[in-house]
Amino acid sequence: MDINEIARLAGVSRATVSRYLNDGYVSQEKRQLISRVIKETGYVPSQSAQQLRTGKTNLIGVVIPKINSQSVARMVAGITEGFIGTNYHTLLSNTNNDPSEEVHCLCAFAERPRIDGAILLATVITDEHIQALKALTVPVVILGQHLDGFSCVYHNDYRATFDVTRLALREAEHPAYIGVRDDDVAAGVRRHQGFIDACHSMKVEPSPQTQLTGDFSVESGYLCCEQIMDTDPRTDSIVCATDSMAFGALACLREYGHRVPEEVQVAGIGDSELSQIISPSLTSAHLFYKTSGLEATKMLLKAMDEGDEIPRQLKMGYEVYARNSTR
Numbered sequence: 001m002d003i004n005e006i007a008r009l010a011g012v013s014r015a016t017v018s019r020y021l022n023d024g025y026v027s028q029e030k031r032q033l034i035s036r037v038i039k040e041t042g043y044v045p046s047q048s049a050q051q052l053r054t055g056k057t058n059l060i061g062v063v064i065p066k067i068n069s070q071s072v073a074r075m076v077a078g079i080t081e082g083f084i085g086t087n088y089h090t091l092l093s094n095t096n097n098d099p100s101e102e103v104h105c106l107c108a109f110a111e112r113p114r115i116d117g118a119i120l121l122a123t124v125i126t127d128e129h130i131q132a133l134k135a136l137t138v139p140v141v142i143l144g145q146h147l148d149g150f151s152c153v154y155h156n157d158y159r160a161t162f163d164v165t166r167l168a169l170r171e172a173e174h175p176a177y178i179g180v181r182d183d184d185v186a187a188g189v190r191r192h193q194g195f196i197d198a199c200h201s202m203k204v205e206p207s208p209q210t211q212l213t214g215d216f217s218v219e220s221g222y223l224c225c226e227q228i229m230d231t232d233p234r235t236d237s238i239v240c241a242t243d244s245m246a247f248g249a250l251a252c253l254r255e256y257g258h259r260v261p262e263e264v265q266v267a268g269i270g271d272s273e274l275s276q277i278i279s280p281s282l283t284s285a286h287l288f289y290k291t292s293g294l295e296a297t298k299m300l301l302k303a304m305d306e307g308d309e310i311p312r313q314l315k316m317g318y319e320v321y322a323r324n325s326t327r
Helices: 003-010 014-021 028-041 047-054 070-083 099-111 127-135 157-171 185-201 218-231 243-255 289-306
Strands: 059-064 089-094 117-120 140-143 151-154 175-179 211-213 237-240 265-270 283-287 313-315 318-321
Touching: 003 014, 003 028, 014 028, 059 070, 059 099, 070 089, 070 289, 099 117, 099 127, 117 289, 140 289, 151 289, 157 175, 157 185, 157 237, 157 265, 157 283, 157 318, 175 185, 175 218, 175 243, 211 218, 218 237, 218 243, 237 243, 243 265
Parallel strands: 059 089, 059 117, 117 140, 140 151, 151 313, 175 211, 175 237, 237 265, 265 283
Antiparallel strands: 283 318
């Protein structure tokens, strides 16, 4: 079964069937005839033939840093939901938090373009990332990081951490912080700066010895918390750059017999599902991860379907939820 046979059975020309398959103009009467024949025969258009005719693959490359991250999973859920009902399908590439692998994926897209667009969930943005992004011949949207000159959907990491810290400092004098690597501008630099500025706004000077760096994991949150409490037993509040590290801090405090929140408060960023059911429930800033994925998809669709080459930038909002891990 091919396009010529569909045309014969529907009583229309081959060109009319071609226009129908490629969303061109076809009268309603002929559209119904072609649709009926396709349904009755079970005809599936050749993907390779369509690609040759249109130059499009209907494939979207999505580069993610870590497949088992809750925040990444929520963003990917938003991305894939945004493509439902379109002709596009996503190809997922997990880089396991390796920035060089992110660059490798982008370069592969540029050298052998088998995609119509790309979404990059970057851990960091290096000079190599920028070069690879500039080499792409298809539209791209960066999700989770802000980069001038490119279309981006990103979070208000600074203000979310600022507000969470101020909430914790209402009844604290010796705050500590567990952050992530500084080359991650969003989760590393901006969240850390939000913590520091919030402390200064409350006339509190945080000790450098109790501001440590984890790696997003529960285990690193536990180990950093252990070191913080050993360094300064007076610590009465620990703000974490992610919920996962906050869960580790809660486990450490529980194991060492510190009461939360009576003795030590804990807060995180991200508002993952476990934040509401862990005991005590975790105070956290809700970042609209799934919605950001949807918005990135909308931005990319506009660029692909309308040829919109103007860089668009969207900063997402947030909500702070005070729960039982703070007083």
